[in-house]
Amino acid sequence: MGRCPCCSKEGLNKGAWTAQEDKILTDYIKTHGEGKWRTLSQSTGLKRCGKSCRLRWLNYLRPDIKRGNFSDQEEDLIIRLHKLLGNRWSLIAGRLPGRTDNEIKNYWNTYLVKKFQESSAKNQRAKSMRSEEPVLEEKAKPSPAEEFIVVRTKASRRTGLVAPPARAAPEAPTTELTTEPMGNYNESMANDTEPTSFKAPILMDFDMEDFSIDNEILKSYGEFLLQNKDDEIDTLSLSSQKTLSFDSGEWVGEEFEGEHFSQDLYSLGYFL
């Protein structure tokens, strides 16, 4: 284990890629396809390590990469996914076609974190204006970004996340709501950016073989909907024809049938 041998090799180029290097890399991948990065760097004569080639391709040269600013919808989706997934940038990027994990990570660290800090400071000022109580107690409260505590270990491929069922599913009547496919992101959802409305559970690593992420997310999210059904359901009552019911702690609906559903994180999009 330890450090990748190729990184320590001498004679390899570092730093910004030249147009010529880009062309060599692009041409090779067009011919041979992705993968085998080490072989690629050797057979093309590129004085770059395999990791560097891979990164350059994935983050910059790939033809399907979307450039430009993040839209409001994308931003909102990132915020919501980050609440659920934590710093799983590759997973988040998987839900944003054309965006790379690196791009999303940078966007989060530069823009969204700041945005959270500002809104949290605003809230704090507003509260302290309203109350004569010292702000000391407020200080103990986490900012919206911090509120959704993400406890995680170093990234690992065989791990995922779990939303532990800390609270028992509420005894509630069947609640109906509609869903729509992820591609049709609803405008009203973009407006619902209040980060504190969804009490995300603590995230932790788990073994994919032991857990089904969606079951847990569905339980927790269903609970959230039930607790907030008066004012929140509308944000999810989209124009779709698909019907989803929450019954006895489980989601029921035509879109959610089949044993493979719970293994596919794609379903998460239905709730965002």
Add this chain to the structure above:
DNA sequence: AAGGGGATCAACCGCAATCCC
């Protein structure tokens, strides 16, 4: 006009899982 400082983002680093001989 210059330069200082903050913001941005491409690229690197190190770790861990998986592959493969």
Add this chain to the structure above:
DNA sequence: GGGGATTGCGGTTGATCCCCT
């Protein structure tokens, strides 16, 4: 089955850009 090689990921760095004084 063991161990080195490879791949994938998140965290961090540093070069460059841009704005303000």
